[in-house]
Amino acid sequence: MNLTDMTLKAFIEEIDSKSPAPGGGSVSALISTLGVSLARMVGHLTVGKKKFLAYSKEIQLEFLDVHAELINIKNELERMIDKDTDAFNLIMNAYQMPKTTPEEIEARKEKIESGTIEAIMVPIKVASLSIAAMHQLPFLIEYGNKQTVSDLGVAVLSLATGAEGACMNVLINLPGLNDRIAAKQYEDQAHNLIKTAHEIRDELLKSVYKAFN
Secondary structure, eight states, rough: OOOSSSSSHHHHHHHHHSSSOOOOHHHHHHHHHHHHHHHHHHTTTTTSHHHHHHHHHHHHHHHHHHHHHHHHHHHHHHHHHHHHHHHHHHHHHHHHSSOHHHHHHHHHHHHHHHHHHHHHHHHHHHHHHHHHHHHHHHHHHHHGGGGGGGHHHHHHHHHHHHHHHHHHHHEEEHGGOOOOHHHHHHHHHHHHHHHHHHHHHHHHHHHHHHHHH
């Protein structure tokens, strides 16, 4: 069964078990998915309201565009919840391959390397998608239903946490990569994504807290 097909209770219990997967990577993807869902909720609670209809047609159309873009990001993030665990399992399966002959050793080595790359690329995508969603939030903060600004605040925090958590999963997998040049590039990319997520988070939270006044 896919993680996304589980009940919430079953998913929580699966995390709270001896199994190492799903772990932080899938949870990071889930947190970001919830963040986008909150932002989408704000859109649903805004469109069609009197204040929304009082905005210019240009603002209304841009708001609808932002809302539509967020569903695309949400769908991609939701897929990453399972893909992160699948990537971890690729590595674990590779380590269990036989290693008695030179050919088996080489095949095992290649599978470990490819699995490790997958376990790096999936969280990089989670972080990138999370940041892409954060870029959409200023418009929602400015023109969204003012009674939902706290929900947007939680969306900001969720997306930033999901992005940083995903990058931690990049960093933890780097030692298993034989290609050290690629490992350094992934490391730099992860740190840049964390830095970007922090910067956007801090700016968005300023706007959120300002909206409470």
